[in-house]
Amino acid sequence: MAKTFHLDIIASDKYFFSGECEELVFPGIDGLYGILPGHEPMISCLSSGELRFKIDGEWQNAAVSDGFLEIMPTFVKILADAVERPEDIDRKRAEAAKERAEEQLRQKLSIKQYYHTQAALNRAMNRLRITSKSAK
Amino acid sequence: MANVREIKDRMGSINDIMKITNAMYLISSSKLKKAKKSLEATVPYFDQLQSTIHHILKHTPEFEHVYFDSRSNKPEDKKTYGYIVVTGDKGLCGSYNHNVLKLAEQEMSKHKNTSLFIIGQVGRQYFSRRKVMIDGEFLYTAQNPTLYRARSIAESLTDLYLNEALDEIYVIFTKMITAAKMEPEVIRLLPMERERFKTAAGRTPHHDAVFSPSPEKVMDHLVPNYLKGLLYGVLIEAFSSEQNARMTAMDSATSSAKDMIKELNLLYNRARQAAITQEITEIVSGAKSQQNKKN
Numbered sequence: 364m365a366k367t368f369h370l371d372i373i374a375s376d377k378y379f380f381s382g383e384c385e386e387l388v389f390p391g392i393d394g395l396y397g398i399l400p401g402h403e404p405m406i407s408c409l410s411s412g413e414l415r416f417k418i419d420g421e422w423q424n425a426a427v428s429d430g431f432l433e434i435m436p437t438f439v440k441i442l443a444d445a446v447e448r449p450e451d452i453d454r455k456r457a458e459a460a461k462e463r464a465e466e467q468l469r470q471k472l473s474i475k476q477y478y479h480t481q482a483a484l485n486r487a488m489n490r491l492r493i494t495s496k497s498a499k
Numbered sequence: 500m501a502n503v504r505e506i507k508d509r510m511g512s513i514n515d516i517m518k519i520t521n522a523m524y525l526i527s528s529s530k531l532k533k534a535k536k537s538l539e540a541t542v543p544y545f546d547q548l549q550s551t552i553h554h555i556l557k558h559t560p561e562f563e564h565v566y567f568d569s570r571s572n573k574p575e576d577k578k579t580y581g582y583i584v585v586t587g588d589k590g591l592c593g594s595y596n597h598n599v600l601k602l603a604e605q606e607m608s609k610h611k612n613t614s615l616f617i618i619g620q621v622g623r624q625y626f627s628r629r630k631v632m633i634d635g636e637f638l639y640t641a642q643n644p645t646l647y648r649a650r651s652i653a654e655s656l657t658d659l660y661l662n663e664a665l666d667e668i669y670v671i672f673t674k675m676i677t678a679a680k681m682e683p684e685v686i687r688l689l690p691m692e693r694e695r696f697k698t699a700a701g702r703t704p705h706h707d708a709v710f711s712p713s714p715e716k717v718m719d720h721l722v723p724n725y726l727k728g729l730l731y732g733v734l735i736e737a738f739s740s741e742q743n744a745r746m747t748a749m750d751s752a753t754s755s756a757k758d759m760i761k762e763l764n765l766l767y768n769r770a771r772q773a774a775i776t777q778e779i780t781e782i783v784s785g786a787k788s789q790q791n792k793k794n
Contacts, residue, residue: 375544375646375731376537392720393712404708406555408720431721433551433708442548442728444646475654 368400369438370416372425374446379425386417387439389432398434405434409443411482411489413496426452426493428486452490461487503774506767510760517756523591524749527742534739537644538675545732552725555708556691564715566722569690570666579612581656581665583688583730585672585737586622587745588641595673595681595744596621602683603671614665616656618734641741644734646727653727660689672733673740679747681740686733688726 370384387398390412411428430443464484472480570578584603586596600622607613615633617623619641626633637655639648659665668688673681710717 371547373544373547375728376540378543391711392716396711405711406708406717406721407711408717408724429720429724431551431717431724433554435708440547440551442544442551442724444724444727475658 366400368398368402368436370441371438372414372441372443372446375444379446380416382418384416384418384439385420388415389441390414390427398439401436402434402439404436407432407434409441411486413489413493414441414446424449424493424496426490428489429482447490449493449496452494454491454494457487457490457494461491503767503770506763506770510763510767513756513759513763517753517760520749520752520756524746524753527745527749531739531742531746534735534742538735538739541732541735544728548725548728548732552721555721564718564722565661566689566718567691570663573666576611578610578666579614579664580607580610581614581616581659581668582607583616583618583652583656583668583670584622585641585670585733586617586619586625587741588620590621591748592741592745593748595741595748596625598681598683599671599673600625602685606669606671606685616652618652618737641734641738644731644738646731649731649734650727653723653730656688657723657726665689670730670733672737673744674736675740675743678743681744686729688729691722 367383367385370380370382370387371378372380385400389396389398390410392408392410395412396407409427409430409432411426413424414427415422415424417423426445426447426449427441427443428445430441432442433440460483464480464487467480468477468484582603584599586599590596596619603615603622607615615626615631616637617626617633618637618639623633639652656665656668660668667690670686670688672684672686674684675681
């Protein structure tokens with residue numbers, strides 16, 4: 364059995380990654396999923412969180428937001444709105460976004476606005492979490 | 500023959516206009532460079548999005564979902580068709596806006612109940628002049644498309660679709676085929692068609708896939724995501740088409756201004772020469788009459 368599978372990570376604004384991968388952990392809408400080579404064909408959704416993938420025995424991580432994946436025994440395709448490496452994240456910007464979202468959540472909002480702000484808050488918190496992790 | 504001063508004035512004003520068109524040419528060419536860069540960056544996402552969705556749909560032949568519901572139980576004259584029309588915010592870009600608007604009117608005339616969602620100032624003004632109802636709260640600019648804007652457009656239209664305020668949604672925009680060729684195009688957003696994806700990609704089919712956590716949940720997430728990605732691609736494509744159209748229009752305006760100046764220059768020289776000749780004739784004949792007087 365093959366030790367690796369082909370991983371493509373495509374963000375809406377760039378081709379983030381393409382190459383052989385040994386293991387993948389992604390945040391699904393109902394929890395974390397782990398993928399090994401030879402996984403059964405599966406379609407699933409990403410929610411914002413931390414994506415981790417193992418290349419040549421080394422774990423790499425990235426912040427992802429909404430998207431979906433196509434998983435096949437020999438390859439995995441991830442299509443997401445945004446994928447960022449921890450070192451590319453602008454902490455100041457994420458902090459400002461978090462504060463802005465929290466501020467807005469305190470006010471009366473329509474349901475749609477509420478979901479928007481909550482999603483924005485999630486994205487900001489996720490970015491902050493990943494950068495603080497990698498800084499350690 | 501027009502007098503020398505008039506021609507000179509005319510040349511001056513043409514020169515001024517040429518400066519403006521040339522500046523606009525430079526501006527739009529630098530904007531185009533930026534737009535093209537983001538277009539190139541999105542193309543892989545856009546292509547993969549279409550082929551993956553196509554792939555997914557192929558594995559699920561018997562699938563009932565609200566986003567695939569063609570509302571066939573509704574009679575044709577009760578159905579409402581929504582059109583998103585992507586125009587520019589400004590004119591001076593050749594036939595770019597005109598072509599999109601013409602196609603939009605042509606499409607709208609096919610159905611009885613239509614509702615319009617306009618992106619870009621030019622389209623909004625055009626339809627309000629013609630007293631066509633447009634959605635007043637749908638205010639988006641065509642400049643510098645962002646994923647955020649695509650998301651909010653996709654969300655508001657999906658809501659209208661799910662409330663059955665709209666039964667079919669199309670988007671009309673300009674597609675850049677090559678740098679010199681642009682064509683307006685209509686794409687159906689909702690309900691999704693299986694047929695459209697059949698031609699979208701040529702990947703080899705393999706075994707059925709499972710959906711996790713459940714097909715409904717996945718589709719609930721996937722379809723809005725797909726629409727957002729599609730709209731983002733559309734906005735970027737339209738924006739680069741607009742810049743491209745403006746660049747060509749301004750380039751041809753500058754070159755025709757150059758031609759006009761060349762022609763006027765010729766006229767000016769001729770008029771100047773005629774004036775000099777006349778002056779000389781007058782002086783000579785004056786001198787001659789003086790001479791005649793002396794004799």
